[in-house]
């Protein structure tokens with residue numbers, strides 16, 4: 001598992017900017033010029049941006065809370081991931097994309113892709129995006145501001161008609177490359193917006209396999225290039241979003257906007273200046289006992305700290321933390337016979353209710369925020385009475401200075417998790433993800449109810465799936 005930055009991505013993974021999402025929302029912000037660090041051709045590009053906005057304003061209108069339809073589940077023996085349905089283009093087509101808070105851009109497989117998967121074992125119909133088949137599709141060239149702002153200036157060799165390229169490598173080594181396009185995306189509740197996203201032309205790693213194939217990945221990172229940042233920059237939604245991933249029934253809730261109900265009291269600050277949603281973990285309690293761990297094991301810094309990532313299925317702890325947690329968890333059942341499945345999962349036979357047989361794991365964060373992980377969340381059922389632990393070792397030691405904790409769906413499921421980037425906070429509360437939440441409508445001042453969705457998928461168990469899931473997207477290189 002390589003969570004380090006990939007040098008190849010230095011040029012490549014920068015992308016977009018800009019949405020021209022129109023509308024007379026009260027807090028629409030016209031802060032175009034200072035958004036760009038672009039050097040050349042500035043006034044021309046500003047003019048274009050202005051025109052696009054005006055064009056957008058004429059086009060659009062709608063509610064401000066954005067409701068994403070979710071499907072899938074975080075069970076490693078089933079889908080192992082959550083995905084959302086987006087409608088893109090004119091006429092619009094449906095695309096199923098993995099929801100990933102660990103990366104930044106949206107990309108979908110494109111028509112000229114040579115090795116994109118043609119079918120998916122997840123059971124969704126795959127669709128290739130064809131820029132020529134959409135009347136609202138526009139090319140994004142390397143001299144446009146989203147490209148220059150992301151590259152901190154114009155790329156060497158940029159000519160006015162060259163497309164803005166992207167190249168992203170994820171934490172599991174999978175990679176996608178292609179070029180940017182701009183097109184209309186429709187969300188539920190009638191929200192339309194023109195956003196920039198990647199048109200995937202070359203995939204590698206897990207991304208060209210059909211086992212876990214989707215049309216693309218929807219990155220919900222904090223960079224200005226994410227779809228969500230583009231929507232927020234238009235003033236249409238607050239720079240806040242929330243998810244409730246339903247690991248019991250599948251699907252769940254995913255909304256962009258400010259959650260007003262339920263109230264979320266457990267909040268912890270985000271570590272500033274980090275590419276990912278990095279928080280400060282301070283202690284771990286198992287069954288009421290605080291684990292004695294080296295003081296530097298949760299230190300933050302590059303390649304260290306605690307990352308919240310919906311694109312990761314399991315929970316990864318530094319080696320020494322993992323060992324201590326597992327020891328305490330298993331201490332409650334000294335008679336269990338452990339066996340290893342697929343070289344990586346610790347499994348055992350257990351025929352009673354796991355919530356009665358195993359301890360709660362409570363994670364403590366800065367600001368006195370705590371997050372409880374229940375046995376039914378951190379253990380997954382392999383078959384009838386065989387259970388496996390979802391906790392994994394990230395193989396890192398604190399002494400090396402690279403001690404990373406990665407909290408994926410295992411920890412995030414069955415909770416409402418809010419990402420408040422306006423206030424640089426992240427928060428959560430136990431919640432029924434099959435119910436609904438209330439999100440402020442910035443336009444009317446009222447609230448929208450966002451309910452749960454459960455897009456259908458064929459989530460049948462196969463042993464092969466188990467292994468593949470493990471390798472699926474850990475986190476993106478920024």
Ligand SMILES: *[C@@H]1O[C@H](CO)[C@@H](O)[C@H](O)[C@H]1NC(C)=O
Pocket residue numbers: 059060061062089090184186190191192
């Ligand atoms: C969104 O766009 C589609 C087609 O591009 C259009 O049919 C629909 O009316 C638009 N909805 C809103 C609310 O603008």
Ligand SMILES: *[C@@H]1O[C@H](CO)[C@@H](O)[C@H](O)[C@H]1NC(C)=O
Pocket residue numbers: 031035149224233
């Ligand atoms: C992102 O956009 C905001 C304004 O929306 C701006 O203040 C900030 O500097 C931008 N960040 C980067 C890295 O370009």
Ligand SMILES: *[C@@H]1O[C@H](CO)[C@@H](O)[C@H](O)[C@H]1NC(C)=O
Pocket residue numbers: 432433434435436
């Ligand atoms: C969760 O909410 C759904 C929909 O409102 C409801 O049918 C279900 O009973 C709730 N589950 C629990 C455990 O409360």
Ligand SMILES: *[C@@H]1O[C@H](CO)[C@@H](O)[C@H](O)[C@H]1NC(C)=O
Pocket residue numbers: 249250251434454455456457458459
């Ligand atoms: C969600 O979909 C899955 C698979 O399509 C199905 O097994 C499950 O019962 C559904 N859940 C609900 C609450 O409808």
